[in-house]
Amino acid sequence: MDADHEGHPRSGGAHVRHRTMGERWSAFTSSPFLPAIVLTFILAAAAGLFAGSYTYNMANPTPHRIPAATVGPTGTATATAFVNGMEKALNGSLELRRYPSDAAARRAVEEQEVFAILTFRKDLVDFAVASAAGASVAQLLTETALPVAKATGVPVRISDVKPLQKGDPRGLALFYVSLAAVVIGFIGAIQLSIHAAGLNRWARIAFTVAYSLLGAFTIVSVVDWWLGALIMPFVESWLILAFTMFTSGMVFTMFNTLMGRWAMLPTWVLLVMLGNPSSGGAVSWPLLPSALGHIGRWLPPGASINANHTAVYFGNAQHAFPFAVLAGWAFASLAVFLSWRRRHPGRREHNPAHAGTDRGAGAGPGAE
DSSP states (O other), X not given: OOBOTTSOBOOTTOOOOOOOHHHXXXXXXXXXXXXXXXXXXXXXXXXXXXXXXXXXXXXXXXXSXXXXXXXXXXXXXXXXXXXXXXXXXXXXXXXXXXXXXXXXXXXXXXXXXXXXXXXXXXXXXXXXXXXXGOHHHHHHHHHHHHHHHHHHTOOEEEEESSOOOTTOTTSOHHHHHHHHHHHHHHHHHHHHHHHOTTOOHHHHHHHHHHHHHHHHHHHHIIIIXXXXXXXXXXXHHXXXXXXXXXXXXXXXXXXXXXXXXXXXXXXXXIXXXXXXXXXXXXXXXXXXXXHHHHHHTTSHHHHHHHHHHHHHHOGGGOOSHHHHHHHHHHHHHHHXXXXXXXXXXXXXXXXXXXXXXXXXXXXXXXXX
């Protein structure tokens, strides 16, 4: 073999073939660099959208429709002046509903049909807000009533017929409790997909139920027993949060079945970016943009907060709707996962003949 002047052997004239652009692109798309680059841009966009969604919904809450009960004669000069002043100050968003007695109006508050009670007396207005029905709404009504009373010369007596618990003066505890259940719910499903990919379908569902029950028990124990921030109906709140965690976990599992490694994107958009700001937990639904206020009720975070809020503050008036929403999402997610489970990244192989070459230990006892 010939050598060059430095003693290195020559290649003997062998031709080094350069890869074509098509081959380079194929190699790039099969490398980990493509998903890493895509994720970089997705995460950057998600950061801005996440901050924007919360800021849009919470930075400047505007009343759209605030139901309030009225008791007593509304045609007096005192009542007319005060009502006109409130409607002007709130841009006509105060929706007044007549009730025959104080007891009937109080029942409407317990049923969460109204956010305040205006009782018109001969020489003053009793304005009773319900902070537990919506702290942000109660604050807005109180801050509006005082200057209206001063401007119209109508004496107003303000009270709170349904106050928040002492450990939750701003009414945000249930929002963070439900947020924890939602986020840990789908993070648990992500971790099962990564670290326990070999689970068959029923084992995956069973472990989702298990971490949901245990995680919800821990949440309620910490918030109620340890911190004492909220006095919660333990079993009811525990099961609501467990249902929330299970539903969130199955939502991710559904998207993972349909979209594989990109499942985190629609899960995050649905449950966190859209679901949490529109849930009514941080800002009550009457103060949210009207479309989001309606959408939030139909998403798991809003349903969770609705059910838990009623359990804690309006225990005798629990509604079926939030449970139906959670059940609907859980059932739909289970149906997709069970129907298209062979597309799930963590599925096991049916055919033992391919076990050694395709999945290795993936086909064993319990394989689907």
